[in-house]
Amino acid sequence: MTGYALFLGCTIPARQPHYELAARKALTKLGIELVDMEGATCCAPPPIQSIDLETSLALAAYNICLAEEADLNILTLCTGCFESLTIANRILKGKRELREKINKILSNVGKEFKGTKEVRHYLQVLMDDVGVNRLKQNVVKPLNGLKVAAFPGCHLLRPSELLRLDDPERPRIFDMLIETVGAKSIPYKNKLRCCGGLLRGYADDVALAIARDKIANAYNAGADCISTLCPFCFLTLDLGQMLIKTAYKEEYNMPIIHYAELLSLSLGVAPKELALDFHKMKVDKVLEKIG
Amino acid sequence: MTEEKPLDFAREITGRLGGETITRCYQCGTCASACPVTKTTERYNPRQVIRLALLGQRNDVLKGDAIWLCASCYNCQERCPQKVEVADVIYALRNMAIRGGNIPAIYTEFAAALMNEGRLAPMSKFLEKKRAEYGLPPLKPANTEALKKILAATGFDKIMFRKEGAT
Known part of the structure; x- marks a missing residue:
């Protein structure tokens, strides 16, 4: 059993419980222990970085100090949190002067960044802790025939110099994990x-x-759904289709489904146990296809 | 008051967190060709923002609309042959613009949510109920007391809620 401090962030617990629910079910089934963090705040994503990088x-x-004190590495679901925390962790581990400056700020709340822990996205945990082979063995309901337009999102991959998760121009991990649960990761225009x-x-x-460009490209490639990892990508593409309907008079009815949901379904979680009613674009077609 | 020289603005940018690499730019335009926003609207071109900044056009850059149109996708930064950290430079410019009082309304909302709740997406009664229905544990509250102390130490509240006035 590998344990992690679960950093939920702001958007997933308060807006997208379907993501959290699916991720908790899947990761627990795969033997990953998740410890909810006490007192964690906003990760300080791009909107806050835009106001003040030092505050972020x-x-x-x-x-990260909270995880250091709990002696656990951090696991994130949200790609935005993954990016903010990983960048800060790596910059502060590497730059002594900046670390001292930030630690001076943190001394006001009795904390010190030591740089002893790692921040990991759940895809890395699936690849490294569970592994493709063991994951495959746990798939009881392979998603055969499902054509998935994988959309890793920006902040899983870039800036690659600091995130170091996958090749930023030709990433493979997300596609590999989609294929591991039996679905097909299809090519489509401007995927990244x-x-x-x-x-x-x-x-x-x-x-x-x-957003419309992205949805149209997946649609034209014959995708059954677009799979996401980031709650903002999900919102932009899911709710976005309702806005596109009004603004462009176009209907794609393209299901947007978090990878954690596909993973849960493949591990045998029943659709009714997932909060699928939180999808604006209905996922019925996906459920029908996988039977 | 002495008049500002073109390079004074560039020096100020390189002295800021995120802005360090701007002077490496040789205007090849790789950033613009990699930018999803530039492809979509004429309102934003990262090469042009950098050029204006290096020419000392402080007001055009900091009072203008362009710097707020970066989607922070980091494609430009990834591909820049000169290793200009383009997306980070844009953050530095936004940080400077906000200190000068150019604060788009949405950022005031973000800042208020952060300062009041410690989270950008506050929890609602509806979601609390839904979480319970699905068997999700109650969300542990953010430590807003610690957060407020950190924001006071970095001067975040003053940066956001003081209007005009340059640094």
Whole structure:
């Protein structure tokens, strides 16, 4: 049994419980122990980095300190949290002056960043702790015939110099994990291009145009669904289709499904045990196809 | 007051967290060709933002709309042959713009959510109920007391809620 401090972040628990539920069920089934973190705050993602990078580093470091004190590595579900925490962890481990500056801030709350722990996305945990072979052995309901447009999202991969999770131009891990649960990861145009999600709230029209491009590309490639890892990609592409319907008079009805949900289904979790009613775009077609 | 020289602005940027690499830019445009936003709208071109900054066009850069249109996808940064950390430079410019009072409304909302709840997406009664129905454990609250002390130490509250005034 491998244990991790579960860093849930803001969006998943408060907006997308279907992601959390599926991830908890799947990871627990695979023998990963998840310890909920006490007192964790916002990871300090791009919106806060845009206001003040130093504050963002301090908040990320504070959260990492909580894991250091619990003597656990951090596991994230949200790709945004993964990025913010990993970047801070690696920058602060590497740059002494900056670490001292941040530790001076943290001394106000009795914390010190020591740099003794790792931040890991759950995909890495699946690859490294569970492993493809053992994962395959646990699949009781392979998702045969399901054509998945895998969308890893930006902050799983870039900036690769700090995240070091997969090749930023030709990533393979996410596709490999989709194939491990029996589905097919299909090629589609501009697969690695951003969903535009972070422009929502400032330039909604630009964000929607970028999202529409992504959905149309998956649709034209014959995908049964787009699979996501990041709650913002999910929101942008799922809710986005309702906005696209209004703005562009186009209907794609493309199910957007978190990989954790596909994983849970393949491990034998019944659809009714997952919070599938949180999807704006119904996933019935996906469920029918996998039988 | 002495007039600002073009390079003064560039020096100020390189002195900031995230802005260190801007002067390596040789204007090849790889960033713009890799940018999903540039492909979608004429309002944003990262090469142009950097050029304006290096020419000392402080107001065009910090009071303008362009710097807020970066989607933080890091494609530019990944591909820059000069290792300009383009997305981080944009963060540095946003940090400077906000200190100068150019704060898009959505960022005031983000800051308020962070300061009040410790989270950007506050929990609702509806979600609390739904979580219980699905057997999810209650969400552990953020330590807002510690958070407020950290924000006070970095000056975050003053940065956000003081209007005009340069640093």
